[in-house]
Amino acid sequence: MNARERLAVEIVSLAPGERLPCGSSDRALWTSEDATERARAARACLACPVVVACCEAGADETTGVWGGVDREASDAGAVRECRADAA
Numbered sequence: 001m002n003a004r005e006r007l008a009v010e011i012v013s014l015a016p017g018e019r020l021p022c023g024s025s026d027r028a029l030w031t032s033e034d035a036t037e038r039a040r041a042a043r044a045c046l047a048c049p050v051v052v053a054c055c056e057a058g059a060d061e062t063t064g065v066w067g068g069v070d071r072e073a074s075d076a077g078a079v080r081e082c083r084a085d086a087a
């Protein structure tokens with residue numbers, strides 16, 4: 001099973017009432033052209049129940065926010081490690 005598949009499994013296995021922050025009314029923040037807005041999204045990810053799996057699934061992404069990491073940030077390479085303690 002690859003990282004995308006693991007993420008999909010975790011999402012469909014969410015407990016009733018668990019929500020993905022990027023599924024909120026603020027979802028545009030995750031793909032915003034504004035770095036400050038993407039930083040807000042990245043902080044919101046840290047409360048996500050699938051943050052580690054999402055970070056791993058987005059490892060090769062170069063746009064948007066995945067798993068608490070702004071993939072467009074100039075220092076993204078330095079923070080791409082998925083933090084198990086972020087969840």
Ligand code: SF4
Nearest residue numbers: 022045048051054067
């Ligand atoms: S960790 Fe992934 S699934 Fe969770 S809010 Fe962030 S982008 Fe969405």
